[in-house]
Amino acid sequence: MTAPPAGIPDRDLVDRYDPFSPETMADPLPFYRALRDLDPVHYLPAYDTFAISRFDDVWNVLGDVSGTFVSSESSLPLPSTLRVHNEGPVPDPPTEPMGSANMFGSPVYEQFRHAQGRPLRPGAVRRLEGFLRERARTRLAELLRRERFDLAQDYGGHLAAGAVCHLMGLPLDTARDILEIVNSSTGTHRNAEGGLDKVTLFRRSMEVLVPAVARHRAGEPDAADDAVELRSAMIDGLLDMEFRGRRLTDEEVAVNLVCVFVGGTETVPKVTAHGLWELARDPAQLAAVRGDLAARVPVARDEFVRFCAPAQWFLRTVREPTEISGTPVRPGQRVMCLMGSAARDPREFTDPDVFRWDRREGREVSFGRGQHFCIGVHLAKLEVAVAAEEFLAAVSDYAIDEAGAVRHPSSFQWGWNRVPVRATAIGGAA
């Protein structure tokens, strides 16, 4: 799985690397190793983009908050966007109407991030732990009555989408719809050119989010009414925000919730399921984690993240002349930060392709760094730890149906979408 395609020299892998090609989307890891070793700041002429694969370069570029690197063309552009080259720096988009603040530089990006981010901060997330554990336990009780289920979507996805409902003041029974919307629209293998089906994803997300925003503006849900779900502090934060002397419309608020809506749903299921699969592969490691779930699952969780995180890269567009490890980059050119490669760089991690639950080594790059550092990091980490801990606490024995597991080729979210498991409940109630 991580071995290079048989007989292909590294130089050829470097030359053949294209983030949107079917062979790269099927398994990028052999390409990353060749890039790191032979051409760590690798120019892709078709896209006028430098693909950076070493840990230190990814760390330094993402962490450069000077305004040199901006997500002006989005962090995940389509290949068709990249095939059109810029003549110079790309300015911020228009603000009338206002689209996603993710494509803006400072201070606009930060204003929107702060307006919605309060419920995702560490203390607020800790207060969600009870809700997450209850949801995980209830779901496990149902799933363990089945002969088999999908660890990723039936279990992890139920938890992640449920948390998104909770954050956005949506009824919990909307979780299933959110999971379907995100899963059906983020598979890049369905798109002929290898990019996200952004149009469908956006449209279907807005169909859920715009009415939720409108209800909040109209005063519903009323927190005083126990029969109605609590209001979303994320939506209220954006409704209350004054932007260039005005308030935002329902659509403008909704478009700025799409990032958390999608990001909060798609990643945790894959990391949880793949991580539990890695433990199942090595009974000694599984036994070690089981030795003290409360203390050891959070440690293992960090290796789940490093080893299993599906997000392969984020793009930045350069605004000022700069250089990366001696390679000059001009305004308008792009830099593709390959976190999927950085997380497997032997310059940062010993034996990086080996899963070690207690690795406790190296810096964490899987949530990014700098201006766009993952806003959901605390919630994501808690969800993975709770999901894994509750699963291991409820189950005496489990086996992954490897032949039934599915990992779609993807230019972006390359991870295990479906991980069927047969599990025996403690007490043998299966």
Added chain:
Amino acid sequence: MKIDVNWSLCDGNGFCVVEAPAFFDLDDDDQLVVLRDGFGPAERTEVDAAVRGCPKAALRVTD
């Protein structure tokens, strides 16, 4: 030497609190509180660890 915070970037992630609790704390609203902004050479190591560890790159040291 002094700690400088880019308040626009700071999200209250609290990594700095772990690295240098004598200098940083989060209040009940997850807002960063800088307990002391001046420090001496003996404290350089822990302050540097907090600066390096900030995932938002929101901290700097100035003279």
